[in-house]
Amino acid sequence: MAGMLATAPVSAKKKKIVVAGPPITMSDTFRASAADAEAALKARDTATAASRISALMPTTDFEAYVAAGMRYQLAVQRRDVQAQRLALTDLFKTTAVPRTEAPRLRFVAGYLSFMVGNYDDATAQLDYAKTLGYDGIDAIMLRADIALRRNKPKEARPLLREALARQRASGQEVPLAWIDRA
Incomplete structure (x- = not known):
């Protein structure tokens, strides 16, 4: 039995990992600084994380993506x-x-724009999300909330009806707050 385990097929030993997309490249300096910032985020030390994140100097598009993601994580913690x-x-x-x-x-992004009262940007972000394929019930409800905040109940009503119908069709319970809006 031990001999059988030691003689694994050659194809199993040389299995290559296939990575989808472009290779992820970061400079060693950025990688080390990002690791320090990530450690501070995980420790929920927002002051240290903020200083380490602001010290990041991205030189590639992927590094800029990582830095922005860390700024987002920090903002969520705060x-x-x-x-x-x-x-x-x-x-x-x-x-x-x-x-x-x-x-x-x-x-x-649309939801966050809604939260800060920028309804035009919220609508634009929701439109963009829809063109990219996002068509959740939460997006419909957010559009209805935007219409209600703008004092346009005639625009909100069909959106609310659509959200209620889709929620019922999915077999999930309709929250009472939704019914109150309708």
């Missing part, structure tokens, strides 16, 4: 909605955002 939105803007400026994540991130 519960700073405006800083979260700004970090997402920086994230979108890079080409390193994964295509599968872009629609959801655009929705999040």
